[in-house]
Each structure stands twice: as structure tokens, then as C-alpha cells.
Amino acid sequence: MFRYIIHRLLLMIPTLLAVSAIVFIIIQLPPGDYLETLIAEMASRGEAVDQNQIEALRRAYGLDKTPVEQYFSWLFGLLQGDFGWSFEHNRPVSELIGQRILLTFVVTFSTIAFIWIVSFVIGTYVATRQYSVSDHVATLIGYLGLATPNFLLALVLMYLANQWFDTSIGGIMDDQYRNAPWSLDKMLSVLEHLWIPVIVIGTSGTAGMIRRLRANLLDELQKQYVVTGRAKGLAPRKLLWKYPLRMALNPFIADIGSILPEVISGSAVVAVVLNLDITGRMLLDALRAQDMFLAGSFLMFLALLVVIGTLLSDLALAALDPRIRLSGGTTR
Amino acid sequence: MRLKIIAPIIAALALTPATAAADFAESPMLAAEVKEGYLPPVDQRLPRPPRVIDTGPGVYGGDLRIAMARARDTRLMTVYGYARLVGYDGGYNLVPDILESFETVDDKIFTFKLRKDHKWSDGHPFTTEDFRYWWEEMANNSDLSPLGPPVLLKVEGEVPKVEILDAQTIRFSWSKPNPFFLPALAGPRPPFIYRPAHYLKQFHKKYADPAELEAFIKKRRMRGWGPLHNSQDNLYDMDNPALPTLQPWFNTIRPPAQQFVFMRNPYFHRVDKAGNQLPYIDRVLMNISDGKLIPAKASAGEIDLQARNLFMSHFTFLKQSEEKEGFKTLLWDTSLGARIALYPNLHIADPGWREVFRNRDFRHALSLAIDREEINEVIYFGLAQPSNNTVLPQSPLFREEFQTKWAAFDLDRANALLDGMGLEKRDKDGVRLLPDGRRLEIVVETAGEETEQTDVLELVHDSWLDIGVKIFTRPSQREVFRNRVFAGETMMGVWFGANNGIVTANMSPEEFVPTRQDQYQWPKWGQYYQTEGQAGDAIDMPAAQELFDLFRRWQSASSQAERTEFWERILQINADETFTIGVVCCTKQPVVVMQNLKGVPEKAIYAWDPGAHFGIYLPDTFYFERP
Numbered sequence: 025m026f027r028y029i030i031h032r033l034l035l036m037i038p039t040l041l042a043v044s045a046i047v048f049i050i051i052q053l054p055p056g057d058y059l060e061t062l063i064a065e066m067a068s069r070g071e072a073v074d075q076n077q078i079e080a081l082r083r084a085y086g087l088d089k090t091p092v093e094q095y096f097s098w099l100f101g102l103l104q105g106d107f108g109w110s111f112e113h114n115r116p117v118s119e120l121i122g123q124r125i126l127l128t129f130v131v132t133f134s135t136i137a138f139i140w141i142v143s144f145v146i147g148t149y150v151a152t153r154q155y156s157v158s159d160h161v162a163t164l165i166g167y168l169g170l171a172t173p174n175f176l177l178a179l180v181l182m183y184l185a186n187q188w189f190d191t192s193i194g195g196i197m198d199d200q201y202r203n204a205p206w207s208l209d210k211m212l213s214v215l216e217h218l219w220i221p222v223i224v225i226g227t228s229g230t231a232g233m234i235r236r237l238r239a240n241l242l243d244e245l246q247k248q249y250v251v252t253g254r255a256k257g258l259a260p261r262k263l264l265w266k267y268p269l270r271m272a273l274n275p276f277i278a279d280i281g282s283i284l285p286e287v288i289s290g291s292a293v294v295a296v297v298l299n300l301d302i303t304g305r306m307l308l309d310a311l312r313a314q315d316m317f318l319a320g321s322f323l324m325f326l327a328l329l330v331v332i333g334t335l336l337s338d339l340a341l342a343a344l345d346p347r348i349r350l351s352g353g354t355t356r
Numbered sequence: 357m358r359l360k361i362i363a364p365i366i367a368a369l370a371l372t373p374a375t376a377a378a379d380f381a382e383s384p385m386l387a388a389e390v391k392e393g394y395l396p397p398v399d400q401r402l403p404r405p406p407r408v409i410d411t412g413p414g415v416y417g418g419d420l421r422i423a424m425a426r427a428r429d430t431r432l433m434t435v436y437g438y439a440r441l442v443g444y445d446g447g448y449n450l451v452p453d454i455l456e457s458f459e460t461v462d463d464k465i466f467t468f469k470l471r472k473d474h475k476w477s478d479g480h481p482f483t484t485e486d487f488r489y490w491w492e493e494m495a496n497n498s499d500l501s502p503l504g505p506p507v508l509l510k511v512e513g514e515v516p517k518v519e520i521l522d523a524q525t526i527r528f529s530w531s532k533p534n535p536f537f538l539p540a541l542a543g544p545r546p547p548f549i550y551r552p553a554h555y556l557k558q559f560h561k562k563y564a565d566p567a568e569l570e571a572f573i574k575k576r577r578m579r580g581w582g583p584l585h586n587s588q589d590n591l592y593d594m595d596n597p598a599l600p601t602l603q604p605w606f607n608t609i610r611p612p613a614q615q616f617v618f619m620r621n622p623y624f625h626r627v628d629k630a631g632n633q634l635p636y637i638d639r640v641l642m643n644i645s646d647g648k649l650i651p652a653k654a655s656a657g658e659i660d661l662q663a664r665n666l667f668m669s670h671f672t673f674l675k676q677s678e679e680k681e682g683f684k685t686l687l688w689d690t691s692l693g694a695r696i697a698l699y700p701n702l703h704i705a706d707p708g709w710r711e712v713f714r715n716r717d718f719r720h721a722l723s724l725a726i727d728r729e730e731i732n733e734v735i736y737f738g739l740a741q742p743s744n745n746t747v748l749p750q751s752p753l754f755r756e757e758f759q760t761k762w763a764a765f766d767l768d769r770a771n772a773l774l775d776g777m778g779l780e781k782r783d784k785d786g787v788r789l790l791p792d793g794r795r796l797e798i799v800v801e802t803a804g805e806e807t808e809q810t811d812v813l814e815l816v817h818d819s820w821l822d823i824g825v826k827i828f829t830r831p832s833q834r835e836v837f838r839n840r841v842f843a844g845e846t847m848m849g850v851w852f853g854a855n856n857g858i859v860t861a862n863m864s865p866e867e868f869v870p871t872r873q874d875q876y877q878w879p880k881w882g883q884y885y886q887t888e889g890q891a892g893d894a895i896d897m898p899a900a901q902e903l904f905d906l907f908r909r910w911q912s913a914s915s916q917a918e919r920t921e922f923w924e925r926i927l928q929i930n931a932d933e934t935f936t937i938g939v940v941c942c943t944k945q946p947v948v949v950m951q952n953l954k955g956v957p958e959k960a961i962y963a964w965d966p967g968a969h970f971g972i973y974l975p976d977t978f979y980f981e982r983p
């Protein structure tokens with residue numbers, strides 16, 4: 025097991041290196057660079073551009089160098105913990121990401137909790153009542169959640185919240201709390217706004233999770249040990265909780281690896297529509313503005329999450345399910 | 357010799373209230389701070405004389421809520437604040453603002469007199485040292501300004517002589533006229549030819565303590581002192597709360613943030629006619645929202661004053677919630693020479709097409725075949741006006757001919773013009789053929805940002821088909837669009853018309869002359885001028901060359917009459933040649949204003965330059981009836 029972990033950790037290095045190269049190429053693909061974007065935007069509004077400022081920036085950040093040179097200087101910076109400079113915000117990237125992490129985690133963990141709780145309850149319920157009316161209804165709702173575009177759902181919910189509860193439009197809290205210190209009112213305001221993104225981001229994840237839990241559980245329910253348990257007179261509820269449900273929990277664990285980056289990056293569109301101050305929105309803005317170091321660092325951060333998430337879920341699976349043993353991984 | 361002296365009149369007007377200190381009053385918020393001993397009393401904070409605005413008295417206090425789409429939009433508060441060395445008044449005359457007075461001699465010698473005891477927002481004196489620091493230590497320091505002083509301060513390569521006469525007086529002089537200088541100082545994005553020297557010196561290699569500077573560079577992860585200095589010095593961007601300013605409100609929040617709080621500047625130099633120090637409003641709260649959410653936020657009553665990100669298409673939507681949320685939606689005039697204009701690319705790489713586009717008759721035919729009335733009715737509720745891309749009726753240079761020449765809807769005449777060019781052959785679909793047999797198909801590219809443009813093109817498509825010209829619309833992305841135009845790959849682009857349609861003879865006619873690369877009809881000529889011949893192409897078309905010569909003559913003209921003459925000639929050539937095909941002008945800008953916010957004009961012009969959006973209406977004089 026220990027050797028396996030070391031092996032996996034070492035594998036991360038070439039993976040991340042490859043990712044960094046791909047990330048950099050993709051960011052550089054659109055024509056121009058941040059400074060050209062800036063000039064274009066200002067020119068479109070009739071603002072004169074301070075050529076001196078542009079030239080000074082170009083020289084200071086090596087935008088006049090070749091892409092290969094830029095890549096290696098960025099990479100060496102990353103290795104030393106220097107994530108580069110955000111042109112858009114005129115600050116070091118490292119100062120920017122940190123600020124957003126707290127709210128991102130609040131949204132992300134609420135969403136994952138939402139997905140897990142809802143799909144666990146519904147999945148278990150419908151699996152034990154296969155092909156009943158409730159099964160079909162839950163399936164329908166699940167598919168609706170999967171099929172409705174997130175941004176549309178977000179807009180509708182935001183409108184309804186404004187009409188019914190007078191919740192302010194957009195944002196994760198009312199405008200007056202944005203710079204205020206944390207207080208009970210501020211937390212309530214966050215809660216008032218939080219349910220919309222949680223539902224919106226959560227619905228699509230929930231649908232898939234319900235189906236997987238239902239399918240797994242149905243498999244288990246027909247197995248010999250369940251039939252035996254039932255025949256021996258074990259109470260149905262106790263039987264369900266104690267054996268097949270545990271076996272069917274695999275997808276919850278196995279998905280950690282993909283669910284983390286999915287929730288963080290998949291929420292970008294919702295974050296834009298709802299004006300949430302979380303990382304996804306900043307990533308999208310950075311990409312649009314070709315703020316390359318900021319965007320690149322974000323993407324590397326996401327890649328790191330995937331790699332770590334996958335490792336964690338593999339380890340958790342091994343711990344949870346004795347049938348999964350990983351010794352093969354090291355010898356292969 | 358033409359000598360303008362404005363000083364005595366202004367000074368006489370302003371000195372009267374300044375003589376009696378007790379006449380000045382200030383906001384209750386600052387009065388409390390004075391009482392606690394944090395601030396000196398108002399008569400010690402105001403310069404002598406302060407600038408007196410003919411308004412008031414208003415009510416002090418309150419928070420003004422506005423919304424912007426990006427964190428970088430903090431710079432709009434410099435635009436709205438509109439504290440300038442010289443600024444435009446309501447009648448577009450240049451008047452001293454931060455300056456007590458200015459004198460000009462033939463547009464060559466500019467003498468500026470500062471107000472005595474004027475102070476930065478941190479209470480430090482504002483003197484000619486701040487001008488000297490900028491000129492000697494920044495503009496002429498290659499680490500900070502790799503390209504030297506800004507182009508505006510160069511007249512055909514010549515930099516000005518800068519003389520500090522005393523702590524309040526400074527003179528800029530050139531041997532040739534620089535008519536761009538004062539209008540630029542009054543612009544929405546002025547060249548800040550002064551900087552808070554006392555603050556910036558701590559980042560300047562020449563003045564700073566080397567060890568401290570080194571530590572700071574490390575801490576901020578900068579690559580040298582130049583970038584560090586530049587990053588701390590953004591009077592326009594307002595993104596450094598520590599940087600002192602002269603604007604009515606200063607920023608207190610470092611970006612990025614979702615809300616920026618701007619506090620009143622206790623040393624602001626304007627008072628109302630009763631002697632109350634401006635601004636009336638204590639704080640401006642700028643909330644950052646996605647641009648597309650801003651109309652929704654306005655309609656939910658979450659914004660007190662907004663024009664940016666609101667468009668005509670939101671008008672009915674906004675009107676619906678007016679009563680419930682207690683705001684009103686004003687319709688201001690805009691200053692765009694044309695809301696929509698088509699730009700035939702005279703520098704298209706394909707030689708066959710280039711010849712066609714450079715034929716004046718072809719451009720006339722295209723212009724004649726646009727049904728502008730129909731477009732106005734269908735897309736703009738009839739609120740716009742069919743027009744070429746030229747100056748607007750509010751401009752003293754306006755002539756009806758400029759607006760209507762070659763702009764009537766006349767398919768027969770358009771067809772005749774095209775036939776006359778030898779393009780009479782058509783294929784079975786009725787599309788004309790070029791001499792080399794290709795179909796007359798034009799790909800019109802847009803920056804892909806506004807559906808309005810594609811809607812208009814849809815209507816243009818139908819009427820152009822009647823003269824045998826087929827168009828395809830290709831939405832793109834702004835940078836791609838621009839780069840394709842520059843490279844000569846784009847046949848025709850769609851964009852706004854001239855930015856400033858409300859011009860006077862003293863404003864630069866550069867928008868109607870090949871002077872910039874981002875003029876989509878002649879990018880390479882513009883580039884040639886901008887780079888002083890290092891890139892782009894020299895002008896090779898007589899009409900364009902004449903425009904450029906007129907521009908040069910306008911620049912060195914010595915009288916208003918001459919300038920008017922050159923301007924009119926430039927506009928006439930543009931109307932005769934149809935270099936750009938304007939569609940409609942005079943659209944409206946919706947402005948959302950809370951009912952209890954007073955001082956915002958009902959009828960006004962929403963313009964970037966001159967005007968600075970709200971700036972020219974002095975938002976420091978706006979106030980809440982019941983804060």
C-alpha cells in the first residue's frame with residue numbers, strides 16, 4: 025500500500041508537467057495577449073491608451089519574448105511558488121486566489137452535501153420501489169435537473185427569489201454586507217442567497233448520482249445474501265441499512281476525484297450569472313481577458329485538485345471495500 | 357498675437373466668499389471628525405479661492421449606489437468625479453477647475469496658476485512640485501516611461517519647455533501650436549501631468565531609501581522599481597487606496613473586490629454658491645456585477661444612478677418597475693456620430709475587391725440601398741434618425757447635407773451606379789458578378805457583442821440583395837475582428853460611428869481623418885500616422901490625402917474661423933466620399949435615477965469625450981432629498 029502511494033505521487037509529477045504545457049498552449053491560442061485585449065477594450069470606448077504604461081508592462085512581464093521563453097519563466101516561477109502577475113487586477117496572482125477560496129469552499133461543500141443527501145435519500149427510496157409511481161416521478165425530476173441548462177435555472181430562481189422573498193439580485197450576500205465584518209446578519213444573508221447556486225449546481229450532479237446508486241442497489245438487492253437475510257427474518261429496514269446499502273455506496277466515494285474540480289469549474293457559468301464572488305467566475309474573467317498567469321495558475325490548481333481527488337478516492341475505496349485491492353497497480 | 361486672460365474674472369468671482377471663513381460649511385460627517393480633532397476645520401482645508409459652483413444649497417449625506425461590470429471599472433469614478441486642471445462647463449467652454457486660472461498664447465504657451473493652499477486628499481499641499489516630479493522624474497525617466505513623454509505633449513516630435521515660475525505657477529511652451537493640449541486635459545481620461553510627489557517618492561529610485569525600496573519590491577513580488585512605481589501610481593484607475601487624489605471621492609478598497617467604497621475627499625476644492633463644501637453625498641458604493649445583471653439590479657431598485665450597461669432594449673423593462681421601486685428612467689441624447697456604421701475596408705488584401713471598395717460609386721450605391729427609415733422603425737422604435745456617420749445636429753459644424761448626402765433610399769440610382777461601374781453581369785440568383793467572374797458576395801464581420809448589429813444587418817441584407825449584392829454576417833470576437841481588419845482579411849466591418857458627434861471647431865477632427873489604426877475603413881493609413889511611418893501604408897488616395905492635409909492645417913491654424921473652414925471641408929469630403937456608411941444616429945441612452953436623488957438633469961447628453969458621461973454634470977452637486 026505504501027509503495028502504491030509513493031508510486032502514485034511520483035506519477036503526479038509528469039502528469040502535472042504535461043498539464044502545465046497544455047494549459048499554457050491553450051491560453052496562448054487566441055490571437056494577441058492581455059495588453060492587446062486591454063487596448064482593444066479601451067479603444068472601443070474611445071479611451072486613449074497610455075502607450076508608456078503598455079510598453080512598460082510588456083517589458084516587465086516579458087510579453088515581448090517568445091512563447092517558449094514565457095512558458096519556462098512561468099514554470100520556474102510556479103516551482104518557486106511565484107504564480108506570476110495578474111494584469112487585470114494589478115496584483116500578484118497568489119494574493120488573488122486566496123481571497124476567493126473561503127466562499128468557494130462554502131459553496132462547493134454545500135453543493136456536495138446537497139448532492140449526497142438528496143441522491144442518497146431519493147436513490148435508496150426509488151431502488152427499493154423499482155418501477156413504482158414514485159420511482160418514475162423521481163427519475164423524471166432527475167432528468168429534468170440534468171437537462172435544464174444551469175444558467176437558465178439560475179436566472180429563473182434568482183427572479184423568483186427576488187419576487188417572492190425580495191432577495192437582492194445576484195451576489196452571495198446583500199450589497200451592504202460585502203465589506204462588513206462577519207456577523208449573524210451577514211451569515212443569514214449568505215444563507216438567503218446560498219440555496220440558489222447550491223440547487224442549480226447540485227441538480228445536474230444529483231441526477232447522475234441517483235441513477236448510479238439506484239442501479240448499484242438494485243444489483244445488490246437481488247444477491248444471495250440479501251435473499252438469505254430476508255428468509256431468515258431480518259427486519260427489512262435493518263437488512264437494507266446493514267448490508268446492500270453499504271455495498272452500493274461506491275459511487276459516492278469514487279466520485280470524489282471528479283466531483284471536486286467539477287463543482288469548482290462547472291460552477292463558473294452559474295457564478296457569472298449569479299454574480300458570485302468565487303473562483304470559477306474569476307477563472308472565466310481571466311480567460312476572457314487573456315490574463316494568462318492568473319488563468320494558468322487557476323487551471324493548474326484545478327488539475328492539482330483532480331490528481332489529489334483521484335488519489336484520495338482510490339485510497340478511500342480501498343479502505344471501504346475489501347474487494348478492491350491495489351497491489352496490482354505497483355507490479356503492472 | 358491672441359491673448360486670453362481668464363484669471364481676473366474668475367478670481368474676482370471666487371474671492372468674495374473666500375474672504376469670510378465663517379461662510380464655509382461642511383457635511384455633518386466631517387464636522388464630527390473636526391470636533392474629534394481628526395481633521396482641521398473646513399476653512400483650513402479649502403484652497404483660496406475654492407471653485408464656486410452655481411448650485412445648491414443641497415442636502416448633505418447618504419450613499420450613492422452604482423454598479424459596474426468589472427473590478428477595473430473603479431476608473432469610472434475618476435471620469436465621474438471630473439476634477440480636471442481645466443474642464444468643460446455645461447456649454448462646452450473650457451474653464452479652470454483645479455487651476456485657479458490659465459493663460460494661453462496662440463496655443464503655444466500655456467501658463468497655469470494653481471489655487472493657493474490646495475491640498476491632496478491626505479492633506480498634503482498640492483503645488484508645482486507635483487508637476488515637476490511628473491515631468492522630470494517620471495515622463496523623462498526611461499525606467500518609468502520607455503517611450504518618453506506622452507504623444508500629446510509632443511508637437512511633431514518637439515517636447516515642451518517646462519518652467520516652474522513659483523510654487524503656484526507653471527508654464528508649458530512649444531514653438532508650434534498644440535491645440536490638443538487643453539481639450540485633452542479636460543477629457544474623460546486626462547493625461548495626469550501632475551502626481552502626488554510626496555507619496556510616490558518612496559517608490560522612486562532617486563528618492564527612496566534603497567533598503568526599504570528593495571524590501572518593498574520583494575514583498576510585492578515586482579520586477580524592479582519601475583513596475584513597482586507604476587503599480588502604485590494610477591491616478592486614473594483609482595485602484596490604490598493609498599494614492600492621494602484631487603477627485604471628490606477617493607477609493608478605500610483595494611481590488612479585486614465585489615464592492616468598492618468611495619469616501620468624500622475632505623480637501624475637495626469646490627463649494628456651492630452658499631459656501632458649502634462639495635460633494636454633498638458622503639459615500640459612493642460601487643457594486644461589481646456581471647454587466648448583464650445590471651439592468652435587472654436597476655429594475656429591482658438596487659441602484660441609485662446608472663447609465664453604463666443600460667441600453668435602449670432595456671427601456672420598456674425598466675419602465676415597468678419604475679413606480680414600484682421609486683426610480684425614473686430618463687432618456688438622454690448620445691453623442692455617437694452614428695449608432696451603427698458599416699466600414700468598407702479600403703485595405704482589403706484581395707486586389708479585385710480592393711479596386712471595387714476604392715471606387716466611390718460602389719460605396720455610394722451601397723449607402724443608397726439601405727432603407728434607413730425602415731431600420732429606424734423596426735429596431736429603434738422610430739426614436740433614432742437616419743443618418744450618415746458625421747457630426748450631430750447639436751454641433752455648430754452640422755449641416756444637413758453632411759447627414760443626408762447619399763443616404764436617401766434609392767434603389768434605381770444605386771443600380772445605375774453599379775451598372776456604370778461595369779458590374780452589370782448577374783448570375784441566375786440576381787447577384788452581380790465581379791469582372792473576374794466571382795459573385796459580389798460581401799462578408800460583413802461584427803465584433804459579436806451586440807445583437808442589435810446583426811438585427812440591422814438582417815434588414816440591410818434584404819435591400820442590398822435588390823441591387824445584386826449579397827452579404828453574409830459573421831459574428832466574431834473583438835480582438836479577432838480587429839486583427840482581421842488590420843490584416844486586410846475583413847471585407848467590411850460593423851461598429852459604432854464617430855465617438856464624438858458633438859464637436860466644435862476647436863476639437864480635433866482626427867476621427868474623420870486617417871489617424872488611427874482602429875479606424876476600420878483605412879487601418880493601414882492610420883497605423884502609418886500613429887507609428888510615424890514605421891508600419892502601415894502611406895496614403896495613396898487623393899481624397900484621403902486631402903483629408904490628412906486639412907488635418908495638418910487645422911493643427912497649425914491660428915484662428916477659430918480657419919479651424920471652422922478646415923473642419924467643414926473635412927466633413928464635406930467625408931460626405932462626398934462615403935468612406936463609412938452610417939445607418940442611424942441620435943439614439944437615446946437610458947439613465948436610471950432614484951426619485952429622491954436630486955441634481956441630475958432630465959435632458960442631457962450622455963457622451964464620453966467631451967462630457968465624461970456624468971462628469972460634466974458634476975455628480976458632486978447631486979444630493980439625496982432625504983438621505
